[in-house]
Amino acid sequence: MARPERLSWWLIVTALVWFAAGGILGLFLPALQAFAPQGGAARLYAIALTGHGVAFVFGGLFQLMAGLSLLQARSCMEETGSSPPHLLPRWLYGLLNGGLILLTLASLQGFAPSYTLMYPLPTTGPARGMWGRGPLILALVGIALVLLAVLYLYPAALARTMWGRLYPSRMQWERMRRDPGMLGMAAYIGMMPILGLPVFLLAAAVFAVVLGLLQPEQLPSWCRIPLGPLLPQVRPEVDPWPFNLAFWLFAHNLMEAMGIMALAAVYTLIPLYTRAPAPRLYSPGMGVLAVGLYTFSAIPAFGHHLYTMITTSPPGFIALAQAASWLTGFAAAFTAFNIGATLWRDGLRLHPAPLFVLGGFLLYLIDGFVALQLATRAWNLRLHGTLYVTAHTMTILIAVGMIWLGMLYHHHPGLRGWALEARRGFLHAGLTFLGALGMFYTLLRAGAEGIPRRAYPWPGDGPGVGVAMLLFGVLFGLAQVLFAVHLLRPPQPAASAPRPFPSGEPSPSLQQRPA
């Protein structure tokens, strides 16, 4: 395996390890709800919930996306003639996993503010005696490293891989105007470093105060919000709205940027698996329009996280957030039409890669209706803070994860010299989809009944929701165990048909078409 591919493979394998950790912690949650419903395991529940979210979202999904998208971006680089960067992906790998290990150590010492890691939650712990200053400092260093990787190192590594430098040449711009796959990756590179800057600076300020390098009085008043629990005397004089604005601008758009990257992967991969003589999309122009519309509408849509602050959010801002949220739905609908029309015209060759990508995209669309519901003010005021919101969050992430698993099936022969077996791949895709759909509807139903998220025990439930979640979670987990066995045990050559790369040659480029 060449060096850049080895780095991608490391990112992918480490992502799978975090997925396994997140999955085990995830199964704890419904198990505790179902079998220990008296509330005796509250600390354990909070730690498992935090670990589940952090391991899946940052350790698993983000890292899987990083590994595969860097591989995918190399196909664009081949045209620039420059060699892929070595140092940036290494720093990305080291800082991301170093940060996650520190967060894990902090969690083991009781740090459990949930995966959003949103201030003032981390600083609440020491003030309330829930976790000490030691775990807080460990966690803050961990958060800083993860933010650095997500906001700056990854976009820089992607840009250098795709364009040979940090910004595209005129010719590369021209090409992107016709290629929704490349445009989706460029959206992440352009969006995240800017939209994440306010929260990054804020996190740095909190960090400096906790370490005693800055006095809270030296900070502007809105910047002191995250320190409120540590410094109760500053609370009455500060307004929480600017802080929430900075946080959601980052957190919402990080999830959207991962969604846009996944859509870019759909546009790139599906045409490679049609029956047409050469890869072609029904309408590349409509694809570019969808990615552009999605990117620009996703940015102001973050305001839908602030509906419940109705006393402080300006009404114009809230109306813009609702309209922009609905516009993201239009972008998804254009993509569904374009991909559907491509398949209608050119047919599909059965292979686990497109099956995973289409399954993930279907889940993304099903979940999209719930997302639009939650982005509508009246519904949101009724459903926010319930498991309905968790159903949306978790399912959109699983959908994106399925799309990247499809990419992994596509790239596997190039990375390891042998193709994953198709039948086992179909089983993996089917069980993953069913498990995810089952968990989605279970959480939706529980949310509609008003069961709050991040609560233990679930009030008024009896063991019903917990048992259903556990069953679907085990189904989902079983699919991943089968996949892990598959990855560890290469099939005999005769059993590995159909092989997308019959000669076993590497597949560094997504412009290349499997036979």
Ligand code: HEM
């Ligand atoms: C083994 C399968 C899984 C099970 C049994 C499971 C279970 C759960 C449960 C019960 C909750 C709600 C906890 C609460 O609010 O009290 C939850 C939340 C969540 N899950 Fe999962 N989950 C699984 C897979 C996944 C996957 C694959 C992802 C992401 C790729 C994911 C991401 C999340 C996130 C982000 C939350 C929200 C955490 C929070 O609100 O702090 N889960 N999960």
